[in-house]
Amino acid sequence: MFLLRGLLPEMTPVARHPGWTADQRRTLGDLLSATARSTESALLLTAYAQLWDAEILVRSVFEGSLKVAYLLQSPSSFEERHREYGHDLFRISLLKDHAKYAELLGVLPSVSDPGWRPFRERLLAEEEREEIATAYPKQVRSSLESRWGFTGLIGGLARSGDPIFKGFTGLATGYSMASHIAHADSVGTSIAMERDYRSAERRDAISLAHGVRLMTDVMVCFHIRLAIGYRFISRDPAPVARATKAMTDLKTSFGRVYEDWMEAEYGTV
Known part of the structure; x- marks a missing residue:
C-alpha cells in the first residue's frame, strides 16, 4: 500500500x-x-x-x-472516446436510472411521501427523457455500452497489438x-x-x-x-x-x- x-x-x-x-x-x-x-x-x-x-x-x-x-x-481517437465516455454514456446512464426509479416509485403506495423525495428527484423531466431517448436509440445505446463494457474494452485493446x-x-x-x-x-x-x-x-x-x-x-x-x-x-x-x-x-x-x-x-x- x-x-x-x-x-x-x-x-x-x-x-x-x-x-x-x-x-x-x-x-x-x-x-x-x-x-x-x-x-x-x-x-x-x-x-x-x-x-x-x-x-x-x-x-x-x-x-x-x-x-x-x-x-x-491514441491522441487521434481521444476526443471521440472522451465524448462517448464523459457525455454519451453519462446521458444514457441518466436514462437508465430514470427507468429504474420510475419503476420503483410506480409500486409505492405513498410516492408523494417526503421520504421518497431523493428518489423522485432522480427522475428526468419528460422533455429531457424524450430528448435523450431520441438522441440515443436502443441500438446506439447497446453499441456504446458493448464497446465500453468489460468484454468490449479488453477485446479491443488486446486485438490492437499495442505492446x-x-x-x-x-x-x-x-x-x-x-x-x-x-x-x-x-x-x-x-x-x-x-x-x-x-x-x-x-x-x-x-x-x-x-x-x-x-x-x-x-x-x-x-x-x-x-x-x-x-x-x-x-x-x-x-x-x-x-x-x-x-x-x-x-x-x-x-x-x-x-x-x-x-x-x-x-x-x-
Whole structure:
C-alpha cells in the first residue's frame, strides 16, 4: 500500500496536463481518483485477509484502468472516446436510472411521501427523457455500452497489438471470479467457504498466493495507467521505469509464494 501511495504522485503530470480542456481534465481526474481510492481500499482489505471482498474492489480497479487505457490509447481517437465516455454514456446512464426509479416509485403506495423525495428527484423531466431517448436509440445505446463494457474494452485493446497491453488479458480471470462474488451467485457464495474446509497447509498456501495475486493485479493496473498516460502526453518515461523496478522488487520480495501453493496443492512446482 505504501509503495503505491508513494508512486501515485507520478500520475500528476497526466492529470494536470495543460493540453486537456476543463471537461477532459475533470473526466480523467474523476477516473484516476476512483481507481486510486479503490486500489488503496483493496490493499487494506488484503492486509486484513479479507481477500474475497478485496476481489470486488480489484475488479473495479481493473475496469477503471481499462477505461483509462482505452481513453488514452491514441491522441487521434481521444476526443471521440472522451465524448462517448464523459457525455454519451453519462446521458444514457441518466436514462437508465430514470427507468429504474420510475419503476420503483410506480409500486409505492405513498410516492408523494417526503421520504421518497431523493428518489423522485432522480427522475428526468419528460422533455429531457424524450430528448435523450431520441438522441440515443436502443441500438446506439447497446453499441456504446458493448464497446465500453468489460468484454468490449479488453477485446479491443488486446486485438490492437499495442505492446503496452501484452498479457493484460491475464487479469480477466480475477475479474470473472469477482463477478461471482459481487453477484452472490452459488459460485461466489461457496468458493470462500470451500477454502475453509481445506487442510491448514493447503489453506495457508493458497491464501498467501491469493493475497499476493491481488496486490500484483493492482500494481499491474497502476503501471498500465501510468505508462499509457505518459505515452499519451509524450512525457519522459523515466518515472514509469522507476515504478516498474519498484513493483518488480516488491514482487520478488514475496519469494516462492506461488510455487509453495502449487506444491501444497498439486505436489509439484
